[in-house]
Amino acid sequence: MGSALSGLCSEVETNPVNLAPVHECQFPLHVMKVSDFLEMEGVPEAHAVLKQRSLLHEWHAGMFVIFVSHQWLSSSHPDPQGRQVAVLRDALRGMISGSVDVAVDFISRTHDKRSMSQRTRQEIAKGYVFFDWFAIPQITARTEGINEETTRSDAALAVGSIPAYVEVSNLFIALVPEQLHKDTGLLCNYASWLCRGWCRAELWCHLLSNKPDTSVVVVYSPAEAEYMFAMDWQQNLISEGDFTVESDRSAVVKLGDMAVMSKIQHLSDHGPLSHFRFYLALRPRLLGRERRDRTLEEFLLHFRFQSLQEAAEDESSMNGTMSAVMSGDVKMLQLLAANRADVNFKLHGLGELGYFDTQTVLMAAAKSRQEPEMLSALIQLKADVETRSRSNIVCAYLVRSPGHVKVLADAKADLEASWPLNGPAALASTETVEAMVKFRCDPNFDYETFGVRYGPLHSMTLFGRSNKHAVTTARLLLAHRADVNAQAKPQGAFEQKCRDSQREVAAKGFEACPMQTRFEASAPGITPLSLAALMGHEGLVKVYLEFGAEMIPNGRGDLPEDLAKRNGFTHLLPLLATFAT
Structure with a gap:
């Protein structure tokens, strides 16, 4: 051996x-x-x-x-x-x-x-x-x-x-x-x-x-x-x-520590500098450790800036502002802003890390789960809560905690529209969604007023397979009278994409098309139940049926069981057949 x-x-x-x-x-x-x-x-x-x-x-x-x-x-x-x-x-x-x-x-x-x-x-x-x-x-x-x-x-x-x-x-x-x-x-x-x-x-x-x-x-x-x-x-x-065996935790955490530290060292030696700063900023949170504030000299040395002026005026993807925000350093953010750093800086070059071009620093603070104090500090420094990214989302779409919701509500952000609720419903905790509902965020939606393509039940079902809170969030929204039988109504450019995808599916067959094409072809008239069937989410299928979901065909005439079968989720067929009328 x-x-x-x-x-x-x-x-x-x-x-x-x-x-x-x-x-x-x-x-x-x-x-x-x-x-x-x-x-x-x-x-x-x-x-x-x-x-x-x-x-x-x-x-x-x-x-x-x-x-x-x-x-x-x-x-x-x-x-x-x-x-x-x-x-x-x-x-x-x-x-x-x-x-x-x-x-x-x-x-x-x-x-x-x-x-x-x-x-x-x-x-x-x-x-x-x-x-x-x-x-x-x-x-x-x-x-x-x-x-x-x-x-x-x-x-x-x-x-x-x-x-x-x-x-x-x-x-x-x-x-x-x-x-x-x-x-x-x-x-x-x-x-x-x-x-x-x-x-x-x-x-x-x-x-x-x-x-x-x-x-x-x-x-x-x-x-x-x-x-x-x-x-x-x-x-x-x-x-x-x-962990099934709790004693494994400490040993496995050490493996994670080694991986994070090795990544940072490799990026330190070989670059790119933006990724080095990104992982360095997130290191305490990734390792489950308490973060600490740094002096100016420590901050500049840590993130490899030559001077305060360079850190404040830098326009690279992980500039001084982003390094301070992602490391949770409110005092350093305030110092940089006092030296004319741009708190409405729009992100670029971090897409592979999940932070997309044209999103704002405030959005990055929210989606990286910074403390509410960081969002509050940015807003006090004149970060705009209503700036939209090229995907037409605002910061409220990306909140990850009830504390985030309160900060935005105190800043008079528009939480009453249903569109911002779609993000937290899919990616945040049930407590976060509950906080938004308490601030009069409507779990239903008005197509004609807001031009929304689909509502929070649809969004959660489409994007929420990684979210362990999906079922409890669905119950919360339904308890607040979200329409379990609401049918999506694509509009504008998305409506045209759906038509193009329907033509592609008709020409090639449903199973031969990529998943995005399958979804777009199915989207007109799709209900939350049909979408849960398409995505293979048994927990949501059960909840929607419990709250009275009907077997409503989408615009193509597909029933929930059709969509489940065509996307390979045959384990849902007995459940859907039981409730079919």
């Missing part, structure tokens, strides 16, 4: 996938050929069985490895009915053939047109899969002739090596189809996966590595996969994750 370990770790150092590995490799990485995996059926077999069948291969430099992160569906077996791996097989086949279009998430698509390349699809076809049940010796899967003490020791070493396995992987897949946990009966999906401490650690080790490509593919169904929205990982800290 010693030679295997040293061989693996020496190859990691020269593997071009990761220029500067951080985590220690203690046990050889075992992977399976994608071609072999695609020929398998049923419940996945354990490491020892696959090894006896010669289906596992030790990693070596030059392999294209797909690291699959997922949530176990029972305490003793990751996938006792084989449903997760069935989705993975179909999704991989679709990626290879091109029938599954992998593009950026809905929120990012106006800023980022990236999609999976043909070369990546070819690499997947020739590649290897890491799946923990295959790769790690399992004491729970007993095999005749296998020494249990050795297995237990090897398993511990392999688990401790997972961060190193992530580092040498070329593609990271979050496998998150909605399934019931066998023991708890709870739904496992993207939101619950994001809550798991170990899943967060795997994710961070990938995203904060020094690989050329750190994108993450989220697989929802056999027919739908997309690249992860940057804010999804930034707002799910390892230190706040859920």
Whole structure:
């Protein structure tokens, strides 16, 4: 084993996938050929069985490895009915053939047109899969002739090596189809996966590595996969994750610390300076530590500004104002503003980090979950609460806490229109949405008055698969008489896009089109229930049905069960059929 370990770790150092590995490799990485995996059926077999069948291969430099992160569906077996791996097989086949279009998430698509390349699809076809049940010796899967003490020791070493396995992987897949946990009966999906401490650690080790490509593919169904929205990982800290074994928390948090510090060091050495400052500013929050104010000299040295004047007048993407705001330093912000720093600075060049061009510093403060005092300080320094980005959103759309809502209400921001409620409904907590409702934010909407394309129930259903508060927020909105049967009415440029997508779907077929095209073609006349079916969100389907949702067809004539079936969410069909009239 010693030679295997040293061989693996020496190859990691020269593997071009990761220029500067951080985590220690203690046990050889075992992977399976994608071609072999695609020929398998049923419940996945354990490491020892696959090894006896010669289906596992030790990693070596030059392999294209797909690291699959997922949530176990029972305490003793990751996938006792084989449903997760069935989705993975179909999704991989679709990626290879091109029938599954992998593009950026809905929120990012106006800023980022990236999609999976043909070369990546070819690499997947020739590649290897890491799946923990295959790769790690399992004491729970007993095999005749296998020494249990050795297995237990090897398993511990392999688990401790997972961060190193992530580092040498070329593609990271979050496998998150909605399934019931066998023991708890709870739904496992993207939101619950994001809550798991170990899943967060795997994710961070990938995203904060020094690989050329750190994108993450989220697989929802056999027919739908997309690249992860940057804010999804930034707002799910390892230190706040859920751990089955609580004693794992401190050890796993240390892995996150190593990943963050390594990222900052790499950016310090190689740039870009904007990203170095960004991660440096967010470091205390990412690591779950208390932030502290800095003297002027400390601030300038820390963020690499030559002088106060440079920090105040700099117009780069992470200038002095942004560095102060993102690090939560109100006093430094005030000093910079006193030296003519622009508190209405519009962002640019940070789109890949989730902060899009033309959004304001005030918006960045809100979406990065700064304390209410930071928003209040910006407003006192004359930051405009009603400035709109090119997506036509205002700061109220991006609030993340009840404290944010109060600051904007005190500043006389327009909270009564329904459009700002769409953002918090999708991405913030139920308490935040409740605060907006208390300030007379209407959970229904008037198409003719506001020209709104869809309301908060629609927005939450479309954008909220990462939000663990989605079901409770839906109940809150419905309790405040949100119309469960409201039908979306696209207007203006969006209406034309919907017509174009309908023509594309008619020509190619629904399943052959990208997810955004499917949504746009389905959007005219779509209800929250139909949208929940399209997005595969069982919890929201149940809530909408409980509150009297009807089986109303959209403008194309699609019923909820049609949309669920066509997007690969067949687990919803029995539920929808039960309530069909």
